[in-house]
Amino acid sequence: MTAALSQTKKDPPIDPRVTPMGTQRPKPSATEKPEEKKAPAIPPGQTIAKAVAAHGGKNAEAAVKDSIATGKVTFFNSKGAAGTRDVRVTRKGGNAVERIIPQDSGDLREVSDGTTTTQFLGGFKVAVDGGPTARFVAANTGRSIESLLDASAKGLSPSDAGEKDNARVLEVAEAPANKGIAKKTRFYVDNGSSKVTRIEFETGETKDAFGKAFTTTESFSYSDFRDVQGVSTPFRIERFVNGLKVEETQFDSIKFNNSVKDEVFK
Amino acid sequence: MRFLKHIVLRAIWVCTCLMVFPLASYAQVDFSSFSLTAGGAPVSELLIGDCFDLHAGPNAAGVTLDIIYQIGNSTGYIDGWPTLDGNGTASNICLDESTILGWRSFLYIRDHAWGNDQHWFAANYGLTILPQPSGANYDPTSGVDGLNNFVFHASGVANRDVRIHYTLNGNPGEAVIPLDGGGNYSSTLEHYTATGSYVVDKIRDAATNTDYWVNVYAPFDAYPPIMDWFSTDKSSLVAGGANGTDTFHMYGGNAGNYSIDYAYTIGGVGGADYNWPFLYDYNGRDGVSGAISAMKCTNPAPHVFTAAKIDANSWGWEVYPNLTITITGSGTPSIGSLTPLSGPRGQNTTVTLTGQNLCGASFTTNYSGLSFSNISDPDASDGTSMTARFDVTSSAAAGNALVTLHTRGGNIDFYFGITQSGQGAPTITSISPSGGIVGSTVPVTITGTNLILPVLSTTYAGLTFTNIVPAADGNSISANFVISGSAVSGTATVKVTTGAGFGTNTFNVGTGAFLSKEYIYLGDRVIAVVAP
Numbered sequence: 091m092t093a094a095l096s097q098t099k100k101d102p103p104i105d106p107r108v109t110p111m112g113t114q115r116p117k118p119s120a121t122e123k124p125e126e127k128k129a130p131a132i133p134p135g136q137t138i139a140k141a142v143a144a145h146g147g148k149n150a151e152a153a154v155k156d157s158i159a160t161g162k163v164t165f166f167n168s169k170g171a172a173g174t175r176d177v178r179v180t181r182k183g184g185n186a187v188e189r190i191i192p193q194d195s196g197d198l199r200e201v202s203d204g205t206t207t208t209q210f211l212g213g214f215k216v217a218v219d220g221g222p223t224a225r226f227v228a229a230n231t232g233r234s235i236e237s238l239l240d241a242s243a244k245g246l247s248p249s250d251a252g253e254k255d256n257a258r259v260l261e262v263a264e265a266p267a268n269k270g271i272a273k274k275t276r277f278y279v280d281n282g283s284s285k286v287t288r289i290e291f292e293t294g295e296t297k298d299a300f301g302k303a304f305t306t307t308e309s310f311s312y313s314d315f316r317d318v319q320g321v322s323t324p325f326r327i328e329r330f331v332n333g334l335k336v337e338e339t340q341f342d343s344i345k346f347n348n349s350v351k352d353e354v355f356k
Numbered sequence: 357m358r359f360l361k362h363i364v365l366r367a368i369w370v371c372t373c374l375m376v377f378p379l380a381s382y383a384q385v386d387f388s389s390f391s392l393t394a395g396g397a398p399v400s401e402l403l404i405g406d407c408f409d410l411h412a413g414p415n416a417a418g419v420t421l422d423i424i425y426q427i428g429n430s431t432g433y434i435d436g437w438p439t440l441d442g443n444g445t446a447s448n449i450c451l452d453e454s455t456i457l458g459w460r461s462f463l464y465i466r467d468h469a470w471g472n473d474q475h476w477f478a479a480n481y482g483l484t485i486l487p488q489p490s491g492a493n494y495d496p497t498s499g500v501d502g503l504n505n506f507v508f509h510a511s512g513v514a515n516r517d518v519r520i521h522y523t524l525n526g527n528p529g530e531a532v533i534p535l536d537g538g539g540n541y542s543s544t545l546e547h548y549t550a551t552g553s554y555v556v557d558k559i560r561d562a563a564t565n566t567d568y569w570v571n572v573y574a575p576f577d578a579y580p581p582i583m584d585w586f587s588t589d590k591s592s593l594v595a596g597g598a599n600g601t602d603t604f605h606m607y608g609g610n611a612g613n614y615s616i617d618y619a620y621t622i623g624g625v626g627g628a629d630y631n632w633p634f635l636y637d638y639n640g641r642d643g644v645s646g647a648i649s650a651m652k653c654t655n656p657a658p659h660v661f662t663a664a665k666i667d668a669n670s671w672g673w674e675v676y677p678n679l680t681i682t683i684t685g686s687g688t689p690s691i692g693s694l695t696p697l698s699g700p701r702g703q704n705t706t707v708t709l710t711g712q713n714l715c716g717a718s719f720t721t722n723y724s725g726l727s728f729s730n731i732s733d734p735d736a737s738d739g740t741s742m743t744a745r746f747d748v749t750s751s752a753a754a755g756n757a758l759v760t761l762h763t764r765g766g767n768i769d770f771y772f773g774i775t776q777s778g779q780g781a782p783t784i785t786s787i788s789p790s791g792g793i794v795g796s797t798v799p800v801t802i803t804g805t806n807l808i809l810p811v812l813s814t815t816y817a818g819l820t821f822t823n824i825v826p827a828a829d830g831n832s833i834s835a836n837f838v839i840s841g842s843a844v845s846g847t848a849t850v851k852v853t854t855g856a857g858f859g860t861n862t863f864n865v866g867t868g869a870f871l872s873k874e875y876i877y878l879g880d881r882v883i884a885v886v887a888p
Contacts, residue, residue, distance in 0.1 A: 101441045101442070102418065102420075102439040102440070102441055103439070105436075105437055105438055105439060107437050108452075108454060109434050109437055110425060110427055110432060110434070110455070110456060110460070111423065111425055111434065111449070111460065111462065112407075112408070112449040112450055112451050112455065113449065113450055113451075113452060114437075114438050114446060114447075114448060114449045114450070115407070115448050115449075115450050116448065117447055117448045165630065165631060165667070167580075167667065167668050167669055167670050168551070168579050168580055168668055168669060168670070169669075169670045172667075172670060173630065175630075191631075193627075193628075193629045193630060193632075194627030194628050194629060195620070195622065195627050195629050196733075196735070197733070198629070198630075198631070198632055199736075209632060209633065210651075210736075211629060211632050212622075212629060212654070212655075213595070213650060213651050213653055213654030213655055213683075213735060214648050214649065214650055214651065214654060215648070215649055215651055216633050216645060216646040216647065216648045216649075217646050217647070218634075218646070219636075219646060220636070221615075221634040221636065222615060222634060223634065296548045296549070296550055297546070297548065297549060297550065298524055298529065298531075298549065298550040298554075299506070299543060299545065299549055299550070299554055299576065299578055300508075300520070300522075300531040300533055300541075300543070301531070301533075301543065302529060302531045304524070304529075304550045306550070332524075332525060332550055332551070332552060333524070333525030333526060333527055333552060334525055334551065334552050336668070
């Protein structure tokens, strides 16, 4: 019998000698690379309920009829901060918002009454149809933190989109009519605080420098939460386009229930 | 002695084998199916990081090999490696950084157990170990969308596809890119190429399926596109014209899908506006704003766009269009109402004005003790309403303050009453002259007290008042008394009304014959009236 025949069918021990023709290594076993465990889906209502509680509760939220926030906004370009200006944001009823930023030729006014959105500056006006102003309006009206907290009443049906960046992600697939603003909207509910810390709009698709498809996004990150009349309210809002910061708003005052008139939003 | 021992031991071993396995004594292992595979397929090229399986055929089950190999021009010998499994295979032989690159061949193999008694089998299986990239860099290390090209260079490899792992603004991604003979990947930054900070941090040959990566650091910044022209589609516009349908558009070359900043002069006064308007992409490169209309209060002056740029860029990347749009419109102002009409001294009174063309309003007065603050922007209401605070010092005299409203369409004067605590009703001590003839306009001075923001009235048919000018001190009023040709002779009662009440006095309306009577005096007494 040859030596070969004297071997059993059992795999021989590995000789891990480093040879000029290679080094034999144990075969990676199937258990060495365990399948990545996907976090189990959490019912969106459960995540929203936690967020409602973290932001002050349903009653406190419902008591807010309007708000006036004042502070500073810093704009960023590709070289960094590009100037800081006063800013005043007035909101009412979940559908109306006005932002005023003084400029050299007058106030840049971005205003929406829930139906139409218009920009005013220096005696000129232009209707808004998509673009960054429309997304600012969306983030303060129909796709705001408050709209998520009152999702069922606002007609939102977010789905659980798993975890990302230490947050639970709730996703709204936008209807065709809303696609001028976003294809999808994602709300990030922080795992630790249960507060809504980011709203992200999926705005389209382009390519990166290596020709790979790249989903474009615009997002609003919220921090510096302070208690305002029982509502945990973000005083710092950072705005990003494709991950690059383009704005940072730091409010120094936010007041609720100022009896703001509807005419403000015309 | 040692040689003899070897001979003896060998003889004993052979005899034993012959006794136990008498028919196998000449059946040397058949290595004729020698091959190398990776992923089940024969291989002739492998990469550092790859692994392969060595097959010596089913007859070689359990055999440990001796190998004579050739690498380049050198030959070498591996004694007793590897040991084959029950299928005659040595699995998962891997190439690491210590493996010599280039061509090599498994020249001969034999059963190590047989040693020199096993004939060497000529395997002659060639294998080339290809290099993995050893480094990477960009040239240049930054570029502008829609303008620049760049070259990504991987060291140590050429004419291969490589897989790169990179981050873009911190977000990870992977791509497979082809390298040319110089190890370069050339590409163009298009208008829509995602901008930001790219960092390639790992690279490997795309052909390998292992997790073998070479760590590198190759940063690159892709900057937003640079506007290369700016234009508008109109050179003049009417403020508030045609119910807002008189509009123009701004256009920006290479500026589609960006907001813009621009510098301007308006009537010669310079400034800069930011983040407005947004230019919608219309051809994959260039942008156009929405339809921009000039509101009724838009400054009626030449608007010259002196510089413009994409807002994502800093100044220094602008174009200089020197392009003018002339705005016409904004008519002369008129005041419809002033509420309240007066305010007490020592207090601040918020006054609401309504009217037309109150655009860009400001106020001036020479009245001592009156100033203005908190003036709202009437432009927001197309110049139809505004508020302002009229601040009156406690030392200001009660009276009629002449205030001038300045607007873009001109100026207009009005009176604001300054009252004092306990302000009494007006009195009229005299009207001079005391009468006028039918069909004439008579300049009259009314003298009295507390004549603050006076309103003149009468019930006498045919008598009206124009050009009413109250004196600042509130003690007199000048006005034109207009007596119509149809008025009849008689005595009219003239009433002066203020916020505190009213006072009256009389004014004679007569014919020309009556008015030309001559009076004859004796001393200070009239003794006769003579008609001519």
